[in-house]
Amino acid sequence: MGFHVAVVGATGNVGREILDIMAERGFPADKVTALASRRSQGTEVSFGDKTLTCSALETADFSDVDIVLMSAGGDVSREWAPKIGKAGAVVIDNSSAFRVDPDVPLIVPEVNADAVEGFRKKNIIANPNCSTAQLVVALKPIHDRAKIRRVVVSTYQSVSGAGKEAMDDLFAQTRAVFVSDTVESKKFPKRMAFNVIPQIDVFMEDGATKEEWKMMVETKKILDPKIKLIATCVRVPVFISHAEAVTLELEEPLSADEAREILREAPGCLVVDKREPGGYVTPYEAAGEDATYISRIREDPTVENGLAMWVVSDNLRKGAALNTVQIAELLVNRKLLTGQRQAA
Known part of the structure; x- marks a missing residue:
């Protein structure tokens, strides 16, 4: 017998992706409950060959739920995750809440799976920011071999990272450009169509945006607190998948060829690196795929022990839904959960 899994935020981009990935990977659930806000109550969502009808989170009973996969925003998580955790279910949360x-593990299974052991303090496990998740998957094998001292990363992040409304906004703006209509921006601070915006989330006192701060603190927590990181996060007019230009300063020498071989063997990584036109992966090719793709691996001659690379991944999958399901699989595979329904 499997587990009872509840998906909170089941009508959103990530919630629907979680349900698809659970079905694809055959997650051992004997019952799946779809939950959403009151205004989405009654909405139908797909789970494999089944159709689930969403119930309201506010009236949900978690007494027999084993795992809650939550993707409903920070405010909802801050209110509900502690309550659900106290009721006995494990919450795997996609928000930044x-x-x-320090009492909540921040997990990317290919990188720091052992850290999941501390989840019982609050019965909450955090999923990292989408741009952080793909970055640390690529950094982990290099850090294990040559110790990363400093990271400089520029991101090219798709609009799906800002939700369905952002995707609709880009579509409407692009259409308006082609039909010579007025271009209106509902979700972004400036026009998104045929443009790039060097702001994701709000600005902080030091001039960094909160997205850039997240990448720094999360990389330190997941990988190594000694790593120095600066990010410039940019929204680009792409619907799905984030790309990152990454430059590393290492403590030990590592050639591009050595890095390429290490990454080819690393879990979650797929190297596509031909030094010819088109011999790299773009966001378009990564959409719908599980891997973190790494291309353009080369040595950086401007610093000692420098390395540069191009990292691309589907932000709705590895950056959110897939990583969430992988964390749940980690709990199951390590026998860290005993299903409440089984124990009843």
């Missing part, structure tokens, strides 16, 4: 909480 608990990522820096």
